[in-house]
Amino acid sequence: MFLTMKENVVIIGGGIAGMEAARQLLLLGYNPIVVEQKEQLGGHVGKWHRLFPDMSSAQDLVRRMEEDISEANIFLETKVNSINRLREGYQVMLSNGVNIACRAILIASGFKLFDATRKEEYGYGVYDHVITNADLEAWFNGNADPRIPHAPESVGFVHCVGSRDLKAGNSQCSKVCCMTAVKQAIEIKERFPSARVWCFYMDLRLFGKKYEDFYIGAQQDYAVQFVRGRISEVSEALGGQIQVKAEDTLTGKPLRVRLDLLVLMSGMSCNPEMTRLARMARLDIDSDGFLKSLDNIRSINESNRPGIFFAGACTGTKTVPETLAEARAAALDIHRYLQKGL
Amino acid sequence: MIDRISSGFHPFVLPFLAGMIFVLGYCLYGIIKILVQLPAEDRKRFFISLVTPKTFLKNIRDIFCDCLLHVKLWKRNRLLGYMHSSIAFGWFMLIVLGHIEVILFLPHRIHLFYYPIFFNFFVAETDSTIQGSLLFFLMDFFLLIILSGIALAMIKRVRSRLFGMRRTARPSLLNQIGLYALWAIFPLRLLAESFTAHISGGSFLTEPANWVFRQFLGNNLNMLPTWWAYSISLGVFMFVLPFSRYMHIPAEMMLIPLRNAGIKIRNARKGFARVEVWSCPNCGVCIDACPMSVDKANIKDCTVYLTRQIRRGNERRIEEISDKCLLCGKCEAVCQVGVEGPALRIMTRAERKYALPQDYSSIPVESLTEAAKGSKVLYYGGCMSQLVPSIGRSMESIFRKAGVDYKWMDRDGGICCGRPMFLSGRIKEAEEIVRKNESVILGSGAGTLVVSCPICYKMFKEKYTLPGIRIVHYINYIEELIDAGRLQVTRSDLCYVYHDPCELGRGAGMYEEPRRLIGRIAGIAEAPKNRSESICCGGSLGSLTLSFAKREKMTRNALDNLYAAKADALVTACPLCQTTFSRYADRPVRDIAEIVDMQTVGTITKTDSI
Numbered sequence: 001m002f003l004t005m006k007e008n009v010v011i012i013g014g015g016i017a018g019m020e021a022a023r024q025l026l027l028l029g030y031n032p033i034v035v036e037q038k039e040q041l042g043g044h045v046g047k048w049h050r051l052f053p054d055m056s057s058a059q060d061l062v063r064r065m066e067e068d069i070s071e072a073n074i075f076l077e078t079k080v081n082s083i084n085r086l087r088e089g090y091q092v093m094l095s096n097g098v099n100i101a102c103r104a105i106l107i108a109s110g111f112k113l114f115d116a117t118r119k120e121e122y123g124y125g126v127y128d129h130v131i132t133n134a135d136l137e138a139w140f141n142g143n144a145d146p147r148i149p150h151a152p153e154s155v156g157f158v159h160c161v162g163s164r165d166l167k168a169g170n171s172q173c174s175k176v177c178c179m180t181a182v183k184q185a186i187e188i189k190e191r192f193p194s195a196r197v198w199c200f201y202m203d204l205r206l207f208g209k210k211y212e213d214f215y216i217g218a219q220q221d222y223a224v225q226f227v228r229g230r231i232s233e234v235s236e237a238l239g240g241q242i243q244v245k246a247e248d249t250l251t252g253k254p255l256r257v258r259l260d261l262l263v264l265m266s267g268m269s270c271n272p273e274m275t276r277l278a279r280m281a282r283l284d285i286d287s288d289g290f291l292k293s294l295d296n297i298r299s300i301n302e303s304n305r306p307g308i309f310f311a312g313a314c315t316g317t318k319t320v321p322e323t324l325a326e327a328r329a330a331a332l333d334i335h336r337y338l339q340k341g342l
Numbered sequence: 343m344i345d346r347i348s349s350g351f352h353p354f355v356l357p358f359l360a361g362m363i364f365v366l367g368y369c370l371y372g373i374i375k376i377l378v379q380l381p382a383e384d385r386k387r388f389f390i391s392l393v394t395p396k397t398f399l400k401n402i403r404d405i406f407c408d409c410l411l412h413v414k415l416w417k418r419n420r421l422l423g424y425m426h427s428s429i430a431f432g433w434f435m436l437i438v439l440g441h442i443e444v445i446l447f448l449p450h451r452i453h454l455f456y457y458p459i460f461f462n463f464f465v466a467e468t469d470s471t472i473q474g475s476l477l478f479f480l481m482d483f484f485l486l487i488i489l490s491g492i493a494l495a496m497i498k499r500v501r502s503r504l505f506g507m508r509r510t511a512r513p514s515l516l517n518q519i520g521l522y523a524l525w526a527i528f529p530l531r532l533l534a535e536s537f538t539a540h541i542s543g544g545s546f547l548t549e550p551a552n553w554v555f556r557q558f559l560g561n562n563l564n565m566l567p568t569w570w571a572y573s574i575s576l577g578v579f580m581f582v583l584p585f586s587r588y589m590h591i592p593a594e595m596m597l598i599p600l601r602n603a604g605i606k607i608r609n610a611r612k613g614f615a616r617v618e619v620w621s622c623p624n625c626g627v628c629i630d631a632c633p634m635s636v637d638k639a640n641i642k643d644c645t646v647y648l649t650r651q652i653r654r655g656n657e658r659r660i661e662e663i664s665d666k667c668l669l670c671g672k673c674e675a676v677c678q679v680g681v682e683g684p685a686l687r688i689m690t691r692a693e694r695k696y697a698l699p700q701d702y703s704s705i706p707v708e709s710l711t712e713a714a715k716g717s718k719v720l721y722y723g724g725c726m727s728q729l730v731p732s733i734g735r736s737m738e739s740i741f742r743k744a745g746v747d748y749k750w751m752d753r754d755g756g757i758c759c760g761r762p763m764f765l766s767g768r769i770k771e772a773e774e775i776v777r778k779n780e781s782v783i784l785g786s787g788a789g790t791l792v793v794s795c796p797i798c799y800k801m802f803k804e805k806y807t808l809p810g811i812r813i814v815h816y817i818n819y820i821e822e823l824i825d826a827g828r829l830q831v832t833r834s835d836l837c838y839v840y841h842d843p844c845e846l847g848r849g850a851g852m853y854e855e856p857r858r859l860i861g862r863i864a865g866i867a868e869a870p871k872n873r874s875e876s877i878c879c880g881g882s883l884g885s886l887t888l889s890f891a892k893r894e895k896m897t898r899n900a901l902d903n904l905y906a907a908k909a910d911a912l913v914t915a916c917p918l919c920q921t922t923f924s925r926y927a928d929r930p931v932r933d934i935a936e937i938v939d940m941q942t943v944g945t946i947t948k949t950d951s952i
């Protein structure tokens with residue numbers, strides 16, 4: 001057996017989790033098969049501009065990771081149609097007609113960016129100058145966006161859009177948006193030094209390495225205004241400016257500002273496509289809609305079905321380094337599982 | 343016909359007599375109590391209505407149609423309609439015919455009011471006449487009708503689903519006693535009359551039965567015990583009547599004239615409210631109707647249980663039930679008697695004392711009035727239009743396309759319409775807000791007030807005094823613009839299902855207009871439960887205590903009803919319904935203003951106002 005073919009491992013999702021796991025599985029001597037819905041690898045990170053805390057290029061990261069897995073089988077623009085249980089292992093049927101028999105599957109399907117139109121009160125899709133964090137990153141990457149004025153004088157960031165929000169159906173914290181808002185606020189200030197930048201937050205959760213430094217820097221070096229208080233009202237003033245009413249709960253005063261651009265920090269929500277697939281494979285789904293790990297301390301990578309493993313944001317909100325670490329751990333778990341079976 | 347018993351009395355009538363006197367006494371006490379509890383002006387209004395020929399005739403007609411024939415129930419459910427009217431009208435006819443018999447044959451006994459009830463016991467047939475046979479025939483006929491109704495009632499007790507009711511109210515002990523007594527009355531009457539039929543005479547039901555019984559009994563020993571049993575069952579029924587659901591029989595006859603006099607609930611326990619509570623027949627139609635009862639939850643919070651708890655004086659439960667309700671008004675819409683569930687609850691909420699009074703006197707109206715001046719048309723979007731900006735935007739676009747010179751009254755901050763305060767029972771505070779808005783609107787010099795939120799619209803229509811100002815819902819306004827040729831619409835291929843918002847449909851009676859307007863610009867499909875039976879979206883401001891998770895279930899249930907129409911998108915005319923549905927809907931949820939705006943072209947630029 002050890003002299004014959006390399007063993008298949010199907011990886012659902014070609015974002016950073018799937019790519020990193022594929023790299024590790026290649027090194028461990030397996031044949032990873034990456035199935036990606038979109039036309040390119042990289043997932044959400046592939047569309048991002050720069051990553052905190054090093055402000056390194058997201059595109060570079062994805063490019064390097066892609067080079068590392070050039071030997072792997074990669075199916076782009078392909079969906080998983082079904083996962084069937086075999087006597088030993090699984091049969092995965094893909095939308096391109098390929099059927100794969102394998103003993104281990106890694107789910108790295110990630111998250112879905114919260115659809116900001118569902119918080120209509122913030123005016124995304126209704127007002128002319130309201131965008132999301134993802135839109136801003138795309139603009140940083142050079143994509144034109146008519147909603148972003150040439151020289152904005154005031155820019156606002158709204159934290160927790162669709163995160164920690166029961167009414168939006170997402171009770172979880174998306175972890176990265178606080179820091180992303182701080183990062184993007186700084187980047188806006190770098191591009192438009194004279195602009196006034198506001199951040200409206202309910203809590204700032206800056207837990208990671210160097211996050212706090214960014215926060216202090218944003219205030220000291222870039223004069224970003226942090227206002228603790230959720231926005232009560234967003235309306236469009238005559239002339240297309242965005243008028244925001246909020247309460248500064250630290251001073252206890254109502255506040256009204258006119259902005260040229262409002263950026264909504266859309267959070268992470270579960271991937272409904274994956275939920276459909278998980279039901280088919282009889283995987284447990286957690287109360288927050290994400291996939292349910294065997295436990296949340298020691299076996300985050302393991303599912304309730306033997307041979308099916310998780311990595312990255314499919315089990316909950318994760319940062320980039322957390323996702324990569326999980327992908328490596330998942331690869332090792334799969335290796336151990338397959339060895340034990342031999 | 344001759345008297346069989348010369349004294350005209352027999353002790354077996356005593357249970358009935360005592361029960362009857364008790365019921366009449368209790369009703370008299372009830373009437374006096376209610377009249378005393380009514381505010382003086384309502385009392386005066388009531389007395390005037392009683393002597394006004396028009397309302398007098400209406401009272402008679404309504405009592406006859408609603409209490410006896412159950413016409414409304416017939417329209418809703420024929421089986422239930424037959425069941426109720428057979429018992430009510432049949433019994434009424436037995437009493438009427440009994441009196442006719444006494445008047446015809448033994449006029450000297452008419453002062454004994456048990457005589458018409460027990461006529462067959464007290465008489466002996468001497469010769470048969472056409473009149474007599476006809477009367478006896480009718481007596482047996484109506485008895486048969488009642489018995490068929492009782493049989494249906496028994497089947498309903500076991501299988502309510504056959505009658506289209508998934509859930510019915512759980513009967514309390516006294517209700518059960520009343521129920522079994524009522525079921526016993528008519529079979530016992532049949533038996534009693536059958537045993538006596540060879541003496542008193544009978545007809546197609548009682549005479550054959552008499553013949554059969556005599557074949558194997560051969561004596562008259564069963565006669566008296568059966569009449570006793572009949573009288574006792576009547577007595578038991580009368581004694582529990584005031585404390586059971588059967589109080590609705592006399593109470594409804596009081597409720598109808600009071601309602602026709604235009605009297606409203608002003609106190610949750612007294613006066614008119616008390617009559618409504620007594621009038622609740624505990625049928626439980628409101629349980630199936632209640633949007634909260636999805637997944638068998640919150641059943642004990644439906645109006646039928648509210649009236650029960652008010653009768654019991656269980657303050658803790660009354661408060662709980664009153665606070666939880668969404669005030670969607672569906673229980674009132676389906677109620678056969680017309681118990682106003684929402685109003686009872688709002689008035690209960692109004693009893694509450696708050697530690698901190700709200701004071702709105704400092705809100706300045708001058709700056710708002712200044713900002714509202716200058717146009718003939720004033721547009722009031724309401725607070726919700728800030729949360730659903732697409733509606734306000736579409737309205738602005740429509741105004742612009744039609745060339746309407748308008749002012750958006752609360753575009754940049756305004757005063758709430760007051761409805762949330764009113765719904766939470768803080769009526770004084772609501773009125774203070776209303777006065778503020780009235781002063782802004784009257785001061786603006788506008789002649790037309792266009793309102794896009796049905797919650798506000800209901801408030802403006804019912805609680806505002808705005809002389810000389812036309813309050814118009816935007817659906818009507820848009821239709822007028824189209825009819826006047828100022829707005830040109832094109833048709834879309836999409837098919838929409840329209841959700842009737844509670845406040846617009848049941849609240850303001852607008853069912854046709856929105857459908858007509860949608861029909862002009864797109865296809866329209868109907869959900870199984872629509873119009874007055876439309877299911878609340880679950881987002882209502884009415885509930886003070888319902889948790890978000892429970893509301894989600896209601897929203898999903900309401901959505902399933904709309905999905906059944908198999909339309910491409912949902913459309914509604916309430917910003918609150920729209921946001922609530924958008925959270926979980928699998929297809930777009932739009933406002934009528936939005937779809938009108940999408941289907942109009944701006945051609946006319948003349949600026950004036952209609």
